[in-house]
Amino acid sequence: MSNSDVDETTQADAAVSLLGATLRRARENKGLTLEVVAAQLNLRAATLQNLEDDRYDALPGTTFIRGYIRSYANVLGLDGNSLSKQYVQEEQPREGVKPLQNIERKSRARFFLISFVLLLVVIAGLAGYWWFEQKDNRQSQSDKQTLLNKVEVEGVDGTLHIQSLDELNAQTASMDIEEIQMTALEPEPATEAEASAPVVESASTAERVDELELSFIQDSWIRVTDAQGNELASGLKRAGEVLKLSGDGPFEIHLGYAKGVFITFNGQQVDFDSKIRGNIARIKLG
Known part of the structure; x- marks a missing residue:
């Protein structure tokens, strides 16, 4: 590796490390602990610790x-x-230059972990497996049913409380619709051959389908309808889920915990922070 390559890598490492240090200094200057901030964000303190330590490999994804x-x-x-x-800008280029040795080490560690877990399962035996499996399934179904009917939301005063999906649905239904107009992407310039070719309107051009993607970093209740009022999706979505929808825009979107959702429309990220009212939102997009 040349000296210039080493310098560039070192500078990238130093720049990225400033991100975690910036967060830590800001928290300490406010006299806050990780646990207090984690409770406000409905996240684990370990997640915030990983951010401050720049340990992005321990987090789910970009x-x-x-x-x-x-x-x-x-x-x-x-x-x-x-x-x-x-x-x-600074972390993504570094992901492409991680040493192959680190990847191989992680693969070996994962293999040994899986083998160890399988060994424990065999040692445990099959005698009580069916009974415990049935018991776990019944409990899991009961818990899921309870969770699907309720969600924890933050009120205007900053306090957290449990609210049913019916209540959230009623709240968003009574809100004014906040319209967001997205700027169309500029088409790429045509080549000389394409410019001279006869124009033929394709089916995809005549009937354009809009693409909508919602990524959830926190639990949030949603309801999405298309231009004809057809319901495309509804219910409670959990942190870590990604929902992809397509249809005829504009879309009407109800969000029970809007701060926990990222929205992309036809490949463009949507900025709707100003449309949020008390952590809930009702927007029309398209």
């Missing part, structure tokens, strides 16, 4: 890391959008 950084920074009074963009 979309969610950006969301965590943005939410954490906003709580601390920092520019969440700016720090989120800093992560994308």
Whole structure:
């Protein structure tokens, strides 16, 4: 590796490390503990610790890391959008130059872990397996049914409370619709051959289908309808889920915990922070 390559890698490492240090300093300057901030964000303290230590490998993925950084920074009074963009600009190039040795080491560790778990399962035996399996299934179904009917939301005064999906549905239904107009992407310039070719309107051009993607960094209740009022999706979505929808826009979107959702429309990220009212939102997009 040349000296210039080493310098560039070192500079990238130093720049990225400033991100975690910035978050830590802001939290300490406010006299807050990780546990207090984690409770405000409905996240684990370990997640915030990983952000401050720049341990992104311990977090789920780029979309969610950006969301965590943005939410954490906003709580601390920092520019969440700016720090989120800093992560994308500075961390992503480094992911392509991670040593192959680290990848192989992680693969071996994962193999040994899986083998150890399988060994424990064999040792445990099959005698009581069926009974415990049935018991776990019944409990899991009961828990899921309870969770699907309720969600924890933050009120206007900042307090957290449990609210039923019916209540959230009624609240968003009574809200005014906030319209968001998306700017169409500029088409790529045609080549000389394409410009001289006869124009033939394809079926995809005549009947354009809009693409909608919702990524959840926190639990949130949603309801999405298309231009004809057809319901495309509804219910409670859990942190870590990604929902992809397509149809005839504009879409009407109800969000029970809007701060926990990232929205992309036809490949463009949607900024709807100003449309949120008390952590819930009702927007028309398209």
